[in-house]
Amino acid sequence: MTDSVQAYLESKRTVDDRALNRRVWSRLADELAACARGQDQPVRIVEVGAGIGAMVARLAAWDALPPCVSYRAVDVDAGSIAFAKANLPTWLESAGYAVERTADGLVARRDDRCLLEVTLETADAFSIADEADAVIAAAFLDVVDLERALTTLPELARDGGVLYAPITFDGGTAFSPVDPLDETIERLYHRHMDELRDQPGSSRAGRRLMTRLPAHGHDVLAAGGADWLVSPHDSGYPADEAAFLRHLLETIDGALTDYSSEALEPAARERWVERRRRELERGEFVLVAHHLDVLARV
Ligand SMILES: C[S@@+](CC[C@H](N)C(=O)[O-])C[C@H]1O[C@@H](n2cnc3c(N)ncnc32)[C@H](O)[C@@H]1O
Secondary structure: OOOHHHHHHHHOHHHHHHHOOHHHHHHHHHHHHHHHHOOOOOEEEEEEOOOOOHHHHHHHHOOOOOOEEEEEEEEOOHHHHHHHHHHHHHHHHHOOOEEEEEOOEEEEEEOOOEEEEEEEEEOOHHHOOOOEEEEEOOOOOOOOOHHHHHHHHHHHEEEEEEEEEEEEEEEEEEEEOOOOOHHHHHHHHHHHHHHHOOOOOOOOHHHHHHHHHHHOOOEEEEEEEOOEEEOOEOOEOOOOHHHHHHHHHHHHHHHHOOOOOOOOOHHHHHHHHHHHHHHHHHOOOEEEEEEEEEEEEO
């Protein structure tokens, strides 16, 4: 991973804010609240593939957390965890928390009754142990081996805990304005996720989750679409979303260059990518990517 991964994850925050399925989100908040009512210790949350800590900041800012929470955020990428350590305090302060840094994270307080303890840890999600009330895996199950994840991640939760897997990619990438090459680009880009790229993962992880969770004995409590829609407004793209689109176009271009010229003419690819870059700079490019948010009892 390069430095730009953290910039990408930061630019993705507002895109995810819009996309997250509010029905699934409310059910998660209800489950966390019920958990807090049923015990006298802090609600324990473990997040795997936590990136730069965007989800814990969002849960706090959107008042979805119970009063006392112990939150363990784990990512295999040390650069992202370092970025989270540097920036999460400010994000929580903007959400009205008073923050004290600790050796491995922070303690945040609000209204004298909310206590949020966060540890930020560089580790492989497949080699940790825990007994959490909730396990969160955001934009994660499509970049790892799904079967392995469905065997391992529920083990991080106590009996009756929940697994929340929002922004799980589900096999749809659309571009506007329409170009005759769009369908080919989409098909090859998705096939690259499934067959060619070095890292595991699946372009249809979302829908597979809907059948594989029950097959592993877990009830789906709530699920719904959580599509990214990035489009320009009068004054251009919101927040840092032009950078988000630039990064995504680079990722798509990188994937397409792995194909032989029989599968995709290099000149056709270059024309398509150049067209999209120009549209992006003019504020005309629109991207839609289909995801599912899923909450399950594990
Ligand atoms: C697409 S990013 C999502 C990050 C964050 N959840 C978000 O939505 O902004 C996937 C994250 O999973 C992390 N990751 C991938 N494999 C991992 C593993 N085996 N253990 C822990 N983290 C992992 C990557 O480093 C990356 O930060």
